[in-house]
Amino acid sequence: GQNIDQPTEMTATEGAIVQINCTYQTSGFNGLFWYQQHAGEAPTFLSYNVLDGLEEKGRFSSFLSRSKGYSYLLLKELQMKDSASYLCAATTGANNLFFGTGTRLTVIP
């Protein structure tokens, strides 16, 4: 079966750094996606990791450890607009994604 865990909610201060963790147990793991979803809107792609290590993309970075079944999304210099849900999704095989329940991040002034 597939199991993906991430914290339900997090709160962080504007300008700070926050790390959102995701652990997964999947058969035939290929890679890991992070999506951002603002309230009432569709998820939008943030990052994809297939190899171990850190991928940096502006203020956002994503890390993967395949041996530990672990990933995190790092958000730097937090802005109020970063308040959203962040979805971790593992891909197995060519066509399917398995999503976690999402982490709702609230950025406070």
Added chain:
Amino acid sequence: DVKVTQSSRYLVKRTGEKVFLECVQDMDHENMFWYRQDPGLGLRLIYFSYDVKMKEKGDIPEGYSVSREKKERFSLILESASTNQTSMYLCASRTPGAGHEQYFGPGTRLTVT
């Protein structure tokens, strides 16, 4: 830019009605997906389609069916709507292959009364 559109943003239907949710993508993607999203449960896959005329059950297909007659269009059908099908429905499409992201439509919030 990839565009995935859904026929309605908000829909209210009565119990027992047949409901059609339409999704259209303009990037010639082979793969299309229907999810429902509920608080605390995340995104759950209902059905997906590898290509025209092809469909596969996802994790929660009961009470739903799908149709893919044309490559750009993927329809979700609720044969007899029930109150437990009140949810946000999201359509997505992608190019096949592990590293290709899914592009999501804006969602349809369906309320069954």
